[in-house]
Amino acid sequence: RVFRPQIELHVLPPLVSRGATRRSLAREARASMEAVLSGPSPLDVPRRLFHLYRPVSAFAAGFSRWKTDIDPVFWAAWQRLPREGVILDLGAGEGLLGSYLRACGSDVTIVGFDIDETRITRARAVSPAADVYSVGDARTAPLPTGVAAVVALDLLHYLPAADQDALIERMVATLAPGGL
Secondary structure: OOOOOOOOOOOOOOOOOOOOOHHHHHHHHHHHHHHHHOOOOOOOHHHHHHHHHOOOOHHHHHHHHHHHHHOOHHHHHHHHOOOEEEEEEEOOOOOHHHHHHHHOOOEEEEEEEEOOHHHHHHHHHHOOOOOEEEEOOOOOOOOOOOEOEEEOOOOHHHOOHHHHHHHHHHHHHHEOOOOO
16 A cells, blocks of 8 residues: 555635734634634545445445545535535436535535436435435436535536536526525
8 A cells, every 4th residue: 555645735814913912813823723624624534435435335435535535626515515405416426425515514405316326326325315316317307496506517528518508507497596
Protein backbone atom coordinates (compact mmCIF):
# COMPACT_ATOMS: atom_id res chain seq x y z
CA ARG A 1 0.00 0.00 0.00
CA VAL A 2 1.31 3.40 -0.94
CA PHE A 3 1.08 6.17 1.65
CA ARG A 4 -0.57 9.19 0.10
CA PRO A 5 -0.45 12.20 2.42
CA GLN A 6 -3.42 14.53 2.18
CA ILE A 7 -3.61 18.15 3.19
CA GLU A 8 -6.69 20.19 3.91
CA LEU A 9 -6.14 23.94 3.48
CA HIS A 10 -8.51 26.70 4.54
CA VAL A 11 -7.76 30.33 3.74
CA LEU A 12 -9.63 32.49 6.23
CA PRO A 13 -10.54 36.15 5.85
CA PRO A 14 -7.93 38.55 7.22
CA LEU A 15 -8.38 39.87 10.73
CA VAL A 16 -8.83 43.59 11.22
CA SER A 17 -6.07 44.68 13.55
CA ARG A 18 -6.83 48.40 13.76
CA GLY A 19 -7.85 49.13 17.35
CA ALA A 20 -7.53 45.49 18.42
CA THR A 21 -5.34 44.10 21.15
CA ARG A 22 -3.09 41.09 20.74
CA ARG A 23 -5.46 39.05 22.91
CA SER A 24 -8.61 40.12 21.06
CA LEU A 25 -6.94 39.20 17.76
CA ALA A 26 -5.94 35.82 19.17
CA ARG A 27 -9.54 35.18 20.33
CA GLU A 28 -10.92 36.20 16.94
CA ALA A 29 -8.39 34.03 15.08
CA ARG A 30 -9.17 31.04 17.30
CA ALA A 31 -12.94 31.48 16.85
CA SER A 32 -12.51 31.71 13.08
CA MET A 33 -10.41 28.52 12.96
CA GLU A 34 -12.78 26.63 15.26
CA ALA A 35 -15.74 27.56 13.06
CA VAL A 36 -14.04 26.08 9.99
CA LEU A 37 -12.75 22.97 11.73
CA SER A 38 -16.05 22.15 13.45
CA GLY A 39 -17.67 21.18 10.13
CA PRO A 40 -17.14 18.03 8.09
CA SER A 41 -13.74 17.26 6.63
CA PRO A 42 -13.52 16.36 2.95
CA LEU A 43 -10.76 13.96 3.93
CA ASP A 44 -12.97 11.91 6.28
CA VAL A 45 -16.15 11.59 4.21
CA PRO A 46 -14.80 9.11 1.59
CA ARG A 47 -13.77 6.69 4.35
CA ARG A 48 -17.20 6.95 5.97
CA LEU A 49 -18.93 6.29 2.66
CA PHE A 50 -16.73 3.24 2.03
CA HIS A 51 -18.00 1.72 5.29
CA LEU A 52 -21.61 2.67 4.47
CA TYR A 53 -21.53 0.94 1.08
CA ARG A 54 -19.31 -2.00 2.05
CA PRO A 55 -22.14 -4.30 3.25
CA VAL A 56 -24.03 -3.65 0.01
CA SER A 57 -21.33 -4.17 -2.61
CA ALA A 58 -17.56 -4.29 -2.74
CA PHE A 59 -17.72 -2.43 -6.04
CA ALA A 60 -19.96 0.32 -4.64
CA ALA A 61 -17.76 0.66 -1.55
CA GLY A 62 -14.61 1.08 -3.59
CA PHE A 63 -16.31 3.35 -6.10
CA SER A 64 -17.78 5.59 -3.38
CA ARG A 65 -14.42 6.07 -1.73
CA TRP A 66 -12.49 6.59 -4.95
CA LYS A 67 -15.03 8.91 -6.56
CA THR A 68 -15.54 11.17 -3.54
CA ASP A 69 -11.81 11.23 -2.82
CA ILE A 70 -10.77 12.49 -6.26
CA ASP A 71 -13.80 14.34 -7.63
CA PRO A 72 -14.15 17.85 -6.15
CA VAL A 73 -17.75 18.14 -7.35
CA PHE A 74 -19.03 16.39 -4.21
CA TRP A 75 -17.40 18.86 -1.83
CA ALA A 76 -18.57 21.72 -4.06
CA ALA A 77 -22.11 20.32 -3.94
CA TRP A 78 -21.96 20.18 -0.14
CA GLN A 79 -20.87 23.81 -0.03
CA ARG A 80 -23.55 25.03 -2.47
CA LEU A 81 -26.66 22.87 -2.12
CA PRO A 82 -29.38 23.47 0.46
CA ARG A 83 -28.91 21.64 3.77
CA GLU A 84 -32.56 20.57 3.94
CA GLY A 85 -35.50 20.01 1.64
CA VAL A 86 -35.89 17.80 -1.41
CA ILE A 87 -33.07 17.48 -3.90
CA LEU A 88 -33.79 15.90 -7.26
CA ASP A 89 -30.80 13.80 -8.36
CA LEU A 90 -30.94 12.85 -12.04
CA GLY A 91 -28.50 10.10 -12.93
CA ALA A 92 -28.38 9.20 -9.25
CA GLY A 93 -26.46 5.94 -9.65
CA GLU A 94 -25.78 4.41 -6.23
CA GLY A 95 -27.18 7.44 -4.40
CA LEU A 96 -23.69 8.73 -3.76
CA LEU A 97 -24.62 12.42 -3.76
CA GLY A 98 -27.30 11.96 -1.09
CA SER A 99 -25.02 9.78 1.01
CA TYR A 100 -22.23 12.35 0.72
CA LEU A 101 -24.47 15.26 1.69
CA ARG A 102 -25.79 13.39 4.74
CA ALA A 103 -22.27 12.33 5.76
CA CYS A 104 -21.43 16.04 5.79
CA GLY A 105 -24.44 16.85 7.99
CA SER A 106 -27.21 17.80 5.56
CA ASP A 107 -30.78 16.89 6.37
CA VAL A 108 -31.95 16.44 2.79
CA THR A 109 -34.39 14.09 1.14
CA ILE A 110 -33.32 12.75 -2.23
CA VAL A 111 -35.57 11.87 -5.13
CA GLY A 112 -33.29 10.10 -7.58
CA PHE A 113 -33.56 8.53 -11.00
CA ASP A 114 -31.15 6.33 -12.91
CA ILE A 115 -31.59 3.94 -15.82
CA ASP A 116 -29.49 1.23 -14.13
CA GLU A 117 -31.60 -0.96 -11.85
CA THR A 118 -28.56 -2.45 -10.07
CA ARG A 119 -27.29 0.99 -9.09
CA ILE A 120 -30.75 2.07 -7.89
CA THR A 121 -30.96 -1.09 -5.75
CA ARG A 122 -27.67 -0.09 -4.10
CA ALA A 123 -28.92 3.46 -3.54
CA ARG A 124 -32.04 2.17 -1.81
CA ALA A 125 -29.95 -0.13 0.40
CA VAL A 126 -27.86 2.69 1.90
CA SER A 127 -30.44 5.48 2.02
CA PRO A 128 -33.03 6.44 4.61
CA ALA A 129 -36.64 5.41 3.93
CA ALA A 130 -37.62 9.00 3.09
CA ASP A 131 -35.43 8.96 -0.01
CA VAL A 132 -37.07 7.73 -3.21
CA TYR A 133 -34.86 6.14 -5.85
CA SER A 134 -36.52 4.95 -9.05
CA VAL A 135 -35.41 3.29 -12.23
CA GLY A 136 -36.20 5.66 -15.04
CA ASP A 137 -34.92 7.88 -17.80
CA ALA A 138 -34.64 11.50 -16.66
CA ARG A 139 -35.96 12.62 -20.03
CA THR A 140 -39.32 10.87 -19.57
CA ALA A 141 -39.71 9.93 -15.88
CA PRO A 142 -42.37 11.81 -13.90
CA LEU A 143 -40.39 14.42 -11.95
CA PRO A 144 -41.58 16.00 -8.70
CA THR A 145 -42.19 19.72 -8.48
CA GLY A 146 -41.31 22.24 -5.81
CA VAL A 147 -37.82 20.84 -5.14
CA ALA A 148 -35.12 22.87 -3.43
CA ALA A 149 -32.43 21.85 -5.93
CA VAL A 150 -31.86 19.72 -9.02
CA VAL A 151 -28.56 17.98 -9.71
CA ALA A 152 -27.50 16.14 -12.85
CA LEU A 153 -23.90 15.07 -12.27
CA ASP A 154 -22.29 13.23 -15.15
CA LEU A 155 -25.51 12.98 -17.16
CA LEU A 156 -26.07 15.65 -19.78
CA HIS A 157 -23.00 14.86 -21.89
CA TYR A 158 -24.44 11.40 -22.62
CA LEU A 159 -27.46 12.97 -24.33
CA PRO A 160 -27.85 14.54 -27.78
CA ALA A 161 -27.96 18.36 -27.70
CA ALA A 162 -31.72 18.55 -28.30
CA ASP A 163 -32.36 16.14 -25.40
CA GLN A 164 -30.02 18.17 -23.19
CA ASP A 165 -32.03 21.33 -23.84
CA ALA A 166 -35.33 19.57 -23.19
CA LEU A 167 -34.05 18.01 -19.97
CA ILE A 168 -32.73 21.33 -18.69
CA GLU A 169 -36.19 22.82 -19.30
CA ARG A 170 -37.75 19.94 -17.33
CA MET A 171 -35.23 20.45 -14.51
CA VAL A 172 -36.03 24.15 -14.23
CA ALA A 173 -39.78 23.36 -14.15
CA THR A 174 -39.30 21.18 -11.05
CA LEU A 175 -37.80 23.94 -8.90
CA ALA A 176 -39.54 25.76 -6.09
CA PRO A 177 -39.22 29.56 -6.17
CA GLY A 178 -35.61 30.35 -5.31
CA GLY A 179 -34.56 26.78 -6.08
CA LEU A 180 -31.07 25.92 -7.28
